[in-house]
Amino acid sequence: MTMDASVSPQLDSTLNDSEADGEENHSEASPSSVDPNQVSEAEESPVVQLSDGQTVQVQGVIQAPQTSVIQSPQVQTAQIATMAELEGDAPATDTQKRREILSRRPSYRKILNELSSDSPAVPKIDEEKTEEEAPVSSAASASVPTSIYQTSSGQYIAFTQGRAIQLTSPGAEALQGAQTLTVAASPTPQPGATILQCAAQPGDSQQQYYIQGGQVLIQAATGDIPAYQLRSPNSGLAQSIVMAASPGSMQSPSSQHAEEITRKREVRLMKNREAARECRRKKKEYVKCLENRVAVLENQNKTLIEELKALKDIYCHKAE
DNA sequence: GGGCCACTGCGTCATGGACT
DNA sequence: AGTCCATGACGCAGTGGCCC
Numbered sequence: 001m002t003m004d005a006s007v008s009p010q011l012d013s014t015l016n017d018s019e020a021d022g023e024e025n026h027s028e029a030s031p032s033s034v035d036p037n038q039v040s041e042a043e044e045s046p047v048v049q050l051s052d053g054q055t056v057q058v059q060g061v062i063q064a065p066q067t068s069v070i071q072s073p074q075v076q077t078a079q080i081a082t083m084a085e086l087e088g089d090a091p092a093t094d095t096q097k098r099r100e101i102l103s104r105r106p107s108y109r110k111i112l113n114e115l116s117s118d119s120p121a122v123p124k125i126d127e128e129k130t131e132e133e134a135p136v137s138s139a140a141s142a143s144v145p146t147s148i149y150q151t152s153s154g155q156y157i158a159f160t161q162g163r164a165i166q167l168t169s170p171g172a173e174a175l176q177g178a179q180t181l182t183v184a185a186s187p188t189p190q191p192g193a194t195i196l197q198c199a200a201q202p203g204d205s206q207q208q209y210y211i212q213g214g215q216v217l218i219q220a221a222t223g224d225i226p227a228y229q230l231r232s233p234n235s236g237l238a239q240s241i242v243m244a245a246s247p248g249s250m251q252s253p254s255s256q257h258a259e260e261i262t263r264k265r266e267v268r269l270m271k272n273r274e275a276a277r278e279c280r281r282k283k284k285e286y287v288k289c290l291e292n293r294v295a296v297l298e299n300q301n302k303t304l305i306e307e308l309k310a311l312k313d314i315y316c317h318k319a320e
Numbered sequence: 321g322g323g324c325c326a327c328t329g330c331g332t333c334a335t336g337g338a339c340t
Numbered sequence: 341a342g343t344c345c346a347t348g349a350c351g352c353a354g355t356g357g358c359c360c
Contacts, residue, residue, distance in 0.1 A: 269332070271345085272345090279347055279348095280329075280347095
């Protein structure tokens with residue numbers, strides 16, 4: 001893997017800047033022959049042709065320490081954001097703006113995508129919406145039931161291709177008037193019977209339904225709202241909270257209001273849960289990307305030092 | 321085996337930026 | 341101004357390693 005194309009000047013300077021004062025760190029790859037002072041004191045500035053065709057005028061080499069350059073992601077992101085922001089700015093950037101930029105919180109996706117636009121080697125973080133994240137609200141579009149189960153109380157539970165779960169009262173005509181629950185996460189089918197529990201109306205005792213596919217649907221809300229969770233029996237962790245359509249009918253306006261509030265809260269919590277999960281995933285990806293980059297840059301640094309050493313040898317040899 | 325510790329992942333809350 | 345979203349901070353639970 002060649003590194004030249006993948007190195008963005010921003011990050012380079014960031015990394016080097018961040019380490020410029022770590023003078024006590026001398027890498028194991030820093031040979032005594034490469035004395036920065038020696039090189040920088042050279043009378044003429046030799047032009048060096050690198051192996052990749054680049055031409056570099058050697059004026060002095062500040063050797064970056066190579067021991068562990070991994071830093072905390074916060075520091076890195078702040079620096080990168082700063083460099084990215086300042087790049088297009090006029091030099092007349094005042095301290096106020098600078099402070100604003102520095103205090104701005106990083107977006108891992110944005111930073112990674114910026115990096116990836118610099119270098120094709122850096123993978124992009126997808127912009128949301130993979131096809132496995134089917135739109136939750138459009139249950140009708142995915143309402144073709146693949147499996148239908150009848151409970152002990154006569155209710156029908158239909159699982160559709162869009163991972164929606166429909167509950168139908170015994171009297172209802174087929175699946176009309178069904179409560180549609182949509183599962184956000186992709187449940188992986190597992191062998192063995194599972195249990196579906198739900199309380200269709202407030203105050204109802206929970207009913208247990210056995211489901212094919214290794215997951216458990218349980219009632220999630222303790223309040224007035226019938227809400228459900230899909231759980232896999234192994235993990236015990238809820239894949240997602242699934243809100244049921246309101247049973248409507250027998251609710252006073254005040255309780256409906258309370259229900260609305262609770263429902264909104266549940267939705268908000270669910271969204272935030274998913275967001276936090278996504279954020280952690282992106283953060284991990286970002287840190288991994290930075291670690292890769294560190295490795296790449298260390299490698300490049302080593303190569304350049306070796307190249308410089310060889311050229312210096314040639315240069316000195318000719319001078320004699 | 322049991323206690324301790326570090327690490328990891330999760331859910332929730334608070335908050336600031338972006339968007340409408 | 342209000343809403344949504346991304347993220348840091350915090351607390352909690354599970355897990356693995358280490359020591360006794």
